[in-house]
Amino acid sequence: MSALHMYNGQPAFTLRTPVASAIPLVCDSPHSGTIYPEDFGHAIPRALLRAAEDTHVEALWQAAPDVGATLLAAHFPRSYIDANRTLDDLDPELLEAPWPTPLAPSEKTRLGYGLIWRNVNATTPIYSRKLxxxxxxxxxxxxxxxxxxxxxxxIERTHAQFGAVWHLNLHxxxxxxxxxxxxxxxxxxxDFVLGDRDGTTCEPAFVDLVEQELKTRGYTVARNNPYKGVQLIAQIGQPGLQRHSMQVEIRRPIYMDxxxxxxxxxxNAVQRDLTGVLQAIARYLRDHSAVRRESSKDQPGLLL
Structure with missing residues (x-):
């Protein structure tokens, strides 16, 4: 493993590859990390910082490799650095010296939730120092x-194998x-918010499928309200190139305190329901006209 993949003596992520016949689905959970680096230097209690975590999301969707999908999960906490932001979405007021390249702070940064979080909520700053x-x-x-x-x-490996790829960005x-x-x-x-940046990052039929599967299991579902999806689905989602990307948000009280x-x-009940959703997605993708069936091969393994 490259040293660049390590921080605080830990891997930066876990990548689990399919253990069943592969399908063109890649899932990632960029905000479920719970390993806090020693060099964080935050000025508030860890318990407050943890409110930023998408805690247990990777476990809710842990069946993804069992249905043939790839599952990537971050280990570092979102409040340390947010993998769902662009590198220029950085608050210059957080820094003790000018950044060497141009910055473009977004509305998320204005609220305190940019690449490096300034606040953990509207009234609680994370740092008592400049970085x-x-x-x-x-x-x-x-x-x-x-x-x-x-x-x-x-994403590239899956698209090359199948001629198409679907991506679920899990939160x-x-x-x-x-x-x-x-x-x-x-x-x-x-209960769930499906984000496709107002219909621009994913084929409508796939969004319809996930919405219907969730509603069938008794959940309420909204689209793009209040979350449309940020950097990862904007970067990956190009439906015209058979690259489909959708963000899935689950309301935390459904599954945790x-x-x-x-x-x-x-x-456990929510986890079982999401396993059922993944199974429905697998059936949909195996029948999809854009997928090259001759490329569907087993890809067992666990990578860190």
Missing amino acids: PVAEVQGRITRCYQPYHEALASA SMPNNAYERLQIQSAHPLA EASRERSAQF
Whole structure:
């Protein structure tokens, strides 16, 4: 394993490859990491920082390799560096010196949730210090770049094998998502939010399938509200090239206690439901007209 794939003595991610006949599906969980680096230097208690985690999301979808998909999961915490942001989505006010290349802070950065998070919520800053440029560059080198390289490689390998690829970008959302995003909403947060950047990153039939499978199991589903998807699906989703990408957000109280981060009594049931969704996706992709069936081969193995 390359040293670039290590941080704090740990791998930056786990990549699990198919253990069943492969299908053209790549799943990634960029925010479920729970290994906090020694050099984080945060000024707030770890318990507060953990509110940023998509805790247990990779476990909810752990059956992906069993149905023939690839599953990538980050180990580093999102609040340390956010793999679902662009490298220029960085707040210059966080830095003790100018960044060497041009920056383009987004609305996420304005809220405090850019490449390097400034706040853990609207009123609680993470740091009591400015961050050295070299420290942020080290986070990029050890965590962000290896994760993106692994995901890009899985996408390209799958597309080359099948002539098409579908990507699920897996997340969870806090129950107060509208409040955190400073959005006024007249309706409650759905159990699941499917994001395809307003229909631009994924074929409609695939989004329809996932929505229907979730609703059949009793969940409420919304599209692109309040989450449309950010960098990863924007980068990967090119339906005209048979590259389809969709973000899936699950409301955290469905499967865990938001305060303790512990799995709830409903966790196993939700996990079983998502296994059923994955099985339905596998059937859909095996029958899809864009998929080269002669390329479907077993790819057993576990990579770190």
